[in-house]
Amino acid sequence: MPAEAKANKAQSSPLTERQEARRRRILHASAQLASRGGFDAVQMREVAESSQVALGTLYRYFPSKVHLLVATMQDQLEHMHGTLRKKPPTGETAAQRVAETLMRAFRALQREPHLADAMVRALTFADRGVSSEVDQVSRQTTAIILDAMGLENPTPEQLSAVRVIEHTWHSALTTWLSGRASIAQVRIDIETVCRLIDLTSTDD
Numbered sequence: 001m002p003a004e005a006k007a008n009k010a011q012s013s014p015l016t017e018r019q020e021a022r023r024r025r026i027l028h029a030s031a032q033l034a035s036r037g038g039f040d041a042v043q044m045r046e047v048a049e050s051s052q053v054a055l056g057t058l059y060r061y062f063p064s065k066v067h068l069l070v071a072t073m074q075d076q077l078e079h080m081h082g083t084l085r086k087k088p089p090t091g092e093t094a095a096q097r098v099a100e101t102l103m104r105a106f107r108a109l110q111r112e113p114h115l116a117d118a119m120v121r122a123l124t125f126a127d128r129g130v131s132s133e134v135d136q137v138s139r140q141t142t143a144i145i146l147d148a149m150g151l152e153n154p155t156p157e158q159l160s161a162v163r164v165i166e167h168t169w170h171s172a173l174t175t176w177l178s179g180r181a182s183i184a185q186v187r188i189d190i191e192t193v194c195r196l197i198d199l200t201s202t203d204d
Contacts, residue, residue: 031072123170
């Protein structure tokens with residue numbers, strides 16, 4: 001679609017300081033509205049008003065609510081990554097550190113259930129037109145996991161394990177939000193899948 005192509009082109013070019021500030025206001029407004037009322041509360045006109053940008057300007061940055069909320073998830077994960085770096089996990093093994101990290105991220109989302117639900121729903125609704133934003137979410141999640149593992153140059157096998165862990169984490173978050181899994185079950189699933197890291201370890 002022309003609007004999506006235009007937005008992708010704009011996002012691929014470096015933003016000016018003023019444009020970045022505007023984008024941050026938009027993402028902040030999106031998160032605030034989602035925190036109060038979930039997916040349905042994020043209306044593009046209200047986001048534009050809250051972030052003090054014209055509606056047409058908002059659509060140039062984000063062609064749809066799904067684009068906006070997936071970008072909001074990437075932004076939230078980036079903030080989490082910064083927090084996690086300030087207080088790294090303390091587990092003895094890479095698997096333990098990743099499990100601890102993902103549960104800390106899960107608890108952060110648990111504190112904002114409406115926001116978490118809105119972002120996960122957007123990720124579920126995302127089609128190929130939102131692939132750029134979805135890829136950014138995936139890259140941010142991968143970076144969080146690799147940091148916890150203490151890896152800078154992972155092998156293909158390790159990256160494969162990371163992808164499976166990432167899929168499990170998102171799935172666990174979805175099932176918890178829908179009431180189909182308890183927090184205890186989420187922890188068990190996360191700890192179980194993180195054992196894949198031991199199978200791809202190159203230390204031995």
